[in-house]
Amino acid sequence: MKKIIFATSNEGKMREIRQILADLPMEVLSMKEAGMDVDIVEDGKTFEENARIKAETIRDHIRAAGEGSALSAFREAIVLADDSGLEIDWLNKEPGVYSARYMGEDTSYDIKNAHLIRRLDGVPDEKRTARFVCVIAAALPEGGTKTCRGTIEGRIGYSPAGENGFGYDPIFYVPEFGCTTAQLPPERKNQVSHRGKALQAMKEQIRSLL
Numbered sequence: 001m002k003k004i005i006f007a008t009s010n011e012g013k014m015r016e017i018r019q020i021l022a023d024l025p026m027e028v029l030s031m032k033e034a035g036m037d038v039d040i041v042e043d044g045k046t047f048e049e050n051a052r053i054k055a056e057t058i059r060d061h062i063r064a065a066g067e068g069s070a071l072s073a074f075r076e077a078i079v080l081a082d083d084s085g086l087e088i089d090w091l092n093k094e095p096g097v098y099s100a101r102y103m104g105e106d107t108s109y110d111i112k113n114a115h116l117i118r119r120l121d122g123v124p125d126e127k128r129t130a131r132f133v134c135v136i137a138a139a140l141p142e143g144g145t146k147t148c149r150g151t152i153e154g155r156i157g158y159s160p161a162g163e164n165g166f167g168y169d170p171i172f173y174v175p176e177f178g179c180t181t182a183q184l185p186p187e188r189k190n191q192v193s194h195r196g197k198a199l200q201a202m203k204e205q206i207r208s209l210l
């Protein structure tokens with residue numbers, strides 16, 4: 001069976017990715033499962049640039065592996081990567097591409113989320129608009145990289161709510177559903193989310209390659 005290596009170390013993303021890609025006739029492995037521990041320098045200025053950097057770094061790492069090494073089993077694999085984040089309009093689209101690094105990579109999301117809510121203190125509903133953005137890059141084994149983008153529009157809530165999802169989900173309120181993305185059942189989030197949309201579009205491209 002053809003393989004996909006997903007170039008992410010984020011467990012929350014990986015959980016969603018597995019569900020969304022479950023109907024592809026391909027084996028989906030995380031970097032860790034493929035035995036890779038590569039430090040990726042995300043120095044792009046856009047989601048597209050960073051998604052490409054992650055996917056291409058891992059593809060090139062596999063290509064560089066010696067004949068007969070464990071990694072050479074993945075030479076024909078498609079390497080996917082996800083670069084995503086939260087854009088808050090009132091904060092000039094912060095934290096944006098710095099979403100994971102906002103207030104420090106090791107700071108808990110309880111603290112990050114409470115801080116963002118405080119920064120919007122006194123801001124009325126209609127100005128609390130925000131979106132999640134996700135760009136999926138696919139670095140193909142024969143060379144070349146494709147990207148697909150997905151977004152979901154919402155507003156920053158007044159207090160965190162919900163236990164599902166990860167990261168900024170508890171403060172991302174979607175008026176259409178009357179709840180945060182952390183309050184949606186995981187299958188529902190995957191149908192409507194930035195990641196769900198970007199990966200559906202990428203799945204179509206991958207199917208056409210099979």
Ligand code: ITT
Pocket residue numbers: 007008009010013042082083084085086099100132165166167168169193195
């Ligand atoms: P990898 O680079 O290893 O994939 P990362 O967490 O560093 O993991 P990003 O640089 O793409 O990934 O940062 C994405 C951040 O955006 C993520 O850590 C969350 O803080 C936030 N984010 C993205 N998608 C989200 C979602 O569906 N729900 C909540 N927060 C999300």
